[in-house]
Amino acid sequence: MEKELRLMKGNEAVAEAAIRAGADGYFGYPITPQSEIIEYLMEANPYETTGMVVLQAESEIAAINMVYGGAGCGKKVMTSSSSPGISLKQEGISYIAGAELPCLIVNVVRGGPGLGTIQPAQSDYFQAVKGGGHGDYHLIVLAPASVQEMADFVDLSFELAFKYRNPVMMLSDGAIGQMMEKVWLSPPKERSKTVPEWATTGKPPTRERNIITSLELDPDRQEIFNKKLVTKYNEIREKEVRFEEVQCEDAEYLLVAYGTSARVCQKSVELSREQGIKAGLLRPITLFPFPSKQINKLADKVKLILTVEMSAGQMVEDVMLSVNGEVPVYHYGRMGGMIPTPDEVVENLKERIIGG
Amino acid sequence: MAKVKGSIVVNIERCKGCGICVVSCPTGTIEMAEEVNSKGYNYAYPAHPDLCIGCANCAIVCPDGVITVYKTKI
Amino acid sequence: MKEITGLKEIIKPENLAYKKSDILTDEIMHYCPGCGHSTAHRILAEIIEEEGIQQDTIGVSPVGCSVFLYHYLDIDWQEAAHGRAPALATAIKRLLPDKIVFTYQGDGDLAAIGTAETIHACNRGENFLIIFINNGIYGMTGGQMAPTTLPGMKSSTSPYGRDVRTMGNPLKMADLVATLPGTYYVTRQSVHTPANVRKTKKAMRKVFQYQKLNRGTCFIEIVSNCPSGWKMTPVQANKWMEDNMFPFYPLGDLKTPVEQPVQQPKSE
Numbered sequence: 001m002e003k004e005l006r007l008m009k010g011n012e013a014v015a016e017a018a019i020r021a022g023a024d025g026y027f028g029y030p031i032t033p034q035s036e037i038i039e040y041l042m043e044a045n046p047y048e049t050t051g052m053v054v055l056q057a058e059s060e061i062a063a064i065n066m067v068y069g070g071a072g073c074g075k076k077v078m079t080s081s082s083s084p085g086i087s088l089k090q091e092g093i094s095y096i097a098g099a100e101l102p103c104l105i106v107n108v109v110r111g112g113p114g115l116g117t118i119q120p121a122q123s124d125y126f127q128a129v130k131g132g133g134h135g136d137y138h139l140i141v142l143a144p145a146s147v148q149e150m151a152d153f154v155d156l157s158f159e160l161a162f163k164y165r166n167p168v169m170m171l172s173d174g175a176i177g178q179m180m181e182k183v184w185l186s187p188p189k190e191r192s193k194t195v196p197e198w199a200t201t202g203k204p205p206t207r208e209r210n211i212i213t214s215l216e217l218d219p220d221r222q223e224i225f226n227k228k229l230v231t232k233y234n235e236i237r238e239k240e241v242r243f244e245e246v247q248c249e250d251a252e253y254l255l256v257a258y259g260t261s262a263r264v265c266q267k268s269v270e271l272s273r274e275q276g277i278k279a280g281l282l283r284p285i286t287l288f289p290f291p292s293k294q295i296n297k298l299a300d301k302v303k304l305i306l307t308v309e310m311s312a313g314q315m316v317e318d319v320m321l322s323v324n325g326e327v328p329v330y331h332y333g334r335m336g337g338m339i340p341t342p343d344e345v346v347e348n349l350k351e352r353i354i355g356g
Numbered sequence: 357m358a359k360v361k362g363s364i365v366v367n368i369e370r371c372k373g374c375g376i377c378v379v380s381c382p383t384g385t386i387e388m389a390e391e392v393n394s395k396g397y398n399y400a401y402p403a404h405p406d407l408c409i410g411c412a413n414c415a416i417v418c419p420d421g422v423i424t425v426y427k428t429k430i
Numbered sequence: 431m432k433e434i435t436g437l438k439e440i441i442k443p444e445n446l447a448y449k450k451s452d453i454l455t456d457e458i459m460h461y462c463p464g465c466g467h468s469t470a471h472r473i474l475a476e477i478i479e480e481e482g483i484q485q486d487t488i489g490v491s492p493v494g495c496s497v498f499l500y501h502y503l504d505i506d507w508q509e510a511a512h513g514r515a516p517a518l519a520t521a522i523k524r525l526l527p528d529k530i531v532f533t534y535q536g537d538g539d540l541a542a543i544g545t546a547e548t549i550h551a552c553n554r555g556e557n558f559l560i561i562f563i564n565n566g567i568y569g570m571t572g573g574q575m576a577p578t579t580l581p582g583m584k585s586s587t588s589p590y591g592r593d594v595r596t597m598g599n600p601l602k603m604a605d606l607v608a609t610l611p612g613t614y615y616v617t618r619q620s621v622h623t624p625a626n627v628r629k630t631k632k633a634m635r636k637v638f639q640y641q642k643l644n645r646g647t648c649f650i651e652i653v654s655n656c657p658s659g660w661k662m663t664p665v666q667a668n669k670w671m672e673d674n675m676f677p678f679y680p681l682g683d684l685k686t687p688v689e690q691p692v693q694q695p696k697s698e
Contacts, residue, residue, distance in 0.1 A: 025525055053524045058550035062517040065510065065547070069490070069518030072508045075525050095511050200506035200522070202486045202529050211500045213509035362447070363436035374464030374657075374664035380624050385436070393432070397463065405436035412448040413624035419468030420459060421450030428445045 001187035010150040010176040011036035013183050014080065014106055017154035019046045022189040024075035025053040027066035029085060032118040033174035034108035037080045050191055060085035064092030064105070071101035072212040074199030076158050076192065080106035082174070083124050084115060086132070093167055094133030097229075098214030102161030104154065105139070106170045108177040111337035119337025120174030120260055125314035128171045129288045136226055138233050140168040140240065141287040143258040147181035149285075155186065160240065162196075164232055171287060173310065175260045175339060233289075242285035243294055247273070251280025253349060254298050256319050257308040258284050260339060265308050267342035272349060279349060287315070292322035299323040306349050308340060309333045328352075362410020362427040364402050370422045373397035377414035377423065383407040386414055451475035453484060457501045462569075464664020466654030467496050469621040470563060470630075474534075475503050477634045487530040488522055490515040494536035495569040513544025516551035519558045530641050532559040538568050541577040541601050548603065555612030555646035559637045562603060562649065565656040566675060573659035577601045580678055585659070600678065604651040608685040614646035616685040620653045620676075622668040629681075645687065653679045 008016065015037045018026060028038040038056060046052035053070075057063035063079045070077035081089065086107045096103055109124045111117035126132075128141045140160050144150045150172060157168040195201055203209045216222040244262075247269055248254065257265040262283040272279035282298060284291050299305065304327055307316040316331040323329060332348040334340045364385070371393065377400050378386050387403035400423075402408060410427025435441060453475035461468045478484055484505055491499040493512035500507035510518045515533035523531040540548050540562050548560070567585055568574040575585040575592060578600045582591040592600075608616040615637060619630040630652065637648040653675050655667040662670060 025521060027521060053521075055520070055524065057517065058546050061514070062520075062547055062550065065514035065517035066521035068510070068514075069508060069521035070525050072518070073488075073522055073525055075521075077521065077525075091511055092514070099509075200488050200508055201526060202484075202488060203504065203506045204485050209500075209504050209506050211507045211509070213500065213507070215497060215509055361437065361440060363438070363440035363445075365433050365435045365441065367432070368434055369432045370458060372463035376464055376622070376664055376668065379665055399434075401434040402436040408436050410440075410447050411624075415448045415450075416627045417469065417622070417624045419461065419463075419465055419472070421454060421468075421472050423448075424446070424450070425448040426440050426442065426445040427447045428440050428442075 003184045003186055005182060005184055007180055008147060008183050009036055009178060009180050010147045010172065011108065011178070012040045013147045013151040014154060015040035015044070016185060017151040018078060019044060019050060019052060020186055020188040021155040021158055022050070022076060022191040023052055023078060023158070024191055025070045025077040026079065027055050027057050027063040027077065028079050029057050029060045029063050029081065031082045031085045033110060033177050034080050034082050034106070037106065052191070060088040061092065064089040067103045068092055068096050068099070068101060071096060071103045072099070072200050074196040074201065078104035078106065080108065082108045082110045083112050086124060086127065090133035093139070094135050094137060095214055096167045097133070097137035097139070098135060099212050100165040101167065101212065102158070102165055103167050104157040104161060104170065105167060106172065109171065109173045111335065117337035118174065120339060121310045121335065121337055122173060122259060122261060123311040123314065123335065124171065125287065125309070125311060128169050137229060138288050140164070140166060140236060141171050142168065143171050143285060143287050144176060145259050145262045145283065147176065147179065147183045150176060151183050151185060164236060166232065171259070173260050237289040240286060241289045241291050243291040244283040244285060246281040246283065248280035248282060248298060250278055251301065252278040252303055253353065254302040254305045255279055255281045255308055255345070255349070256284070256295065256305060256315070257281065258287060258315065261308045261310055264340055264342050265345055268345040268349070271342055271346045275346070277349065277353070290318050290322070292318070295319060295322040296324070299326045302327060304328045304330065304352055306330050306332055306352055308345055310339060311335060358429040360409050360427055361430050362408040362425060363405065364408060364414060365424040366399065366401050367422040368399035368401060369393050370420055371397060371399035372420060373399055374419060375400070376417050376419070380413045380417045382411060382413060383409055451479045453479045453504050455502055455504050459502055460498060461495060462658045464655065464657050464667065466565065466621050466652065467563060469627065470561070470652050470654070471499065471502050473621065473627065473631050473634055474561070476631065477638055478503070478505065481635065481638055483530050483638065486528070488526070490518045490522070490533040492533070492535040492539040494539050496534060496536060496563065497570070499534055513539050513542070514547055515539065516544065516547040516556070516560065520551055520556050523556060523558045530638060532561060534561045535563070537564050537566065537576040537578045541603050549607070552607040552610045552647045552649065553612045557641060557644045557646065559641060559648045559650070562651040563654050564651055564679065565654040565659070566600070567656045567659040569656050569659050580674060602679065604649060604684050607649050612646050613685060614648055615640055615687050616649045617683045618651045618653060618679060618681050620681055622655065622671060640687065651679070653681065
């Protein structure tokens with residue numbers, strides 16, 4: 001079957017891609033700027049065609065717990081929200097990670113903290129990559145930078161989630177969620193009939209009962225489990241790093257940015273080069289696992305790194321850790337829902353080149 | 357007229373000595389022992405086995421299911 | 431296994447009148463002596479065995495004294511976060527509609543932190559069963575006040591007795607959910623005497639059988655005791671429960687199944 005070309009909003013692309021990825025269930029709650037995801041799904045009514053359950057829960061907390069229940073049955077389930085709603089989900093996310101369940105959580109980030117703005121931001125990086133919920137766990141975090149990636153990453157997220165039995169987050173932002181671009185949609189996949197051997201589907205006589213839990217009162221056993229998770233995350237760090245490089249081969253100055261900031265920086269690289277400044281861009285696609293090795297390699301060649309984020313400076317810390325003092329690392333950011341312009345970034349880069 | 361006689365088997369190590377079986381027994385068959393089991397609970401036991409009519413009240417009210425009941429017509 | 435038996439000549443396989451269900455595992459239940467949880471588990475196990483649904487049943491356990499429910503009944507289980515069991519059960523039942531799904535929750539789980547999940551699952555009429563163990567106190571965490579603690583009742587966070595002026599009145603959850611069109615059968619039972627155990631077992635059988643009808647949420651509240659939290663012996667606790675809890679939470683059916691009329695849209 002052929003891929004289908006459409007003009008869609010980022011949020012809509014996520015929804016359509018979920019249906020085509022053979023998702024079993026979506027449980028969500030409205031919040032700006034991502035309500036189009038559930039609205040699209042409700043209108044598309046995939047229950048009639050693929051049997052995909054779409055349910056508007058009473059809260060983001062209920063929605064993430066519905067995802068937990070569905071994931072425990074071995075089903076491809078997902079939820080979406082924006083910053084304040086993702087905060088509500090943190091307990092559920094920690095439980096999902098602790099019970100080693102697969103699922104997709106989409107965060108279309110808006111300005112914070114608190115009720116904040118409805119405009120785009122990248123100020124949930126810490127929450128997504130460093131924790132958010134309690135305990136030693138990590139989400140696999142994918143950062144789409146286009147409507148195409150909003151669509152493509154849904155199936156990729158489910159694939160990674162089931163491969164590692166871990167929750168996956170797509171960390172998007174209000175601009176990508178709302179923008180309209182051409183997107184090639186994959187042909188629909190059937191919903192899977194495979195039942196993972198750990199899933200709760202009713203205990204037949206042929207196996208022991210399956211228990212989905214994250215509770216362990218014996219610290220010795222809990223530590224063994226925690227070590228198991230550490231091993232898993234190390235494997236993910238080894239095998240699942242994804243990034244894109246723009247004009248890095250001869251770059252003297254490196255920009256590091258993801259999502260909307262990366263789109264801006266792509267233009268900034270062009271503008272810099274026109275002015276004789278050899279800038280390059282590394283765009284992390286996975287924020288966890290972070291492309292530390294690649295940034296470390298590039299640090300050998302460049303004179304400084306400028307991290308551009310729509311935040312007060314979150315990913316910049318991981319960039320600093322990656323270079324370990326080898327080169328100066330700076331941050332340029334807009335906050336509160338403001339988006340930097342390519343010219344601003346170039347000006348800031350020039351300032352750093354001159355003055356540091 | 358046939359008479360029903362019962363006999364209970366109490367797993368005294370799993371008994372927690374709650375005493376609910378004693379107040380549920382209609383014939384006074386069960387009593388709490390003076391001795392304790394290895395957990396320190398005074399366990400229940402059929403002190404007057406010939407009074408037992410196998411009604412199973414004790415067993416169905418026992419929280420821990422430590423009583424098994426047999427009955428027969430004499 | 432150390433046993434004391436009655437008349438030995440009667441103990442023959444053909445004379446077996448009662449033994450505990452095979453659905454119960456061999457693990458010793460950790461509950462305090464005389465706790466209603468254990469009895470409720472036993473009844474649940476018997477029904478699952480007698481109805482032959484071990485292979486089709488998925489339970490959702492709560493946070494509270496019964497958090498380890500999954501060690502005691504040999505079926506597939508999911509452990510929910512505090513209060514969220516109805517959300518898990520919603521997804522499980524919607525994704526596996528042919529399975530029998532139930533939640534088992536205490537008063538903190540269902541009526542404090544989980545009130546929204548409880549009400550909304552019932553409001554949507556999710557086709558699963560909620561088993562609610564109401565003993566008016568938080569057992570696991572050491573005897574604090576619950577949303578169902580009676581006025582004047584002492585607990586570690588109401589040491590002078592529950593004062594409704596500052597702490598509100600107890601919630602009658604069965605009454606609340608019975609008003610919602612989404613619930614199909616709502617009943618209140620107890621497990622402290624043989625007669626009540628038999629009634630509860632009857633109700634429990636009904637609610638498991640009703641699930642195949644897909645007519646909405648079944649809700650069975652079991653008014654129970656907490657000898658440790660109430661600081662009484664089990665027999666005293668049961669008496670106190672009869673004298674104080676039952677007048678406030680009367681036993682019986684609050685909502686019996688009725689043929690629900692089909693909702694017609696208001697206008698085309």
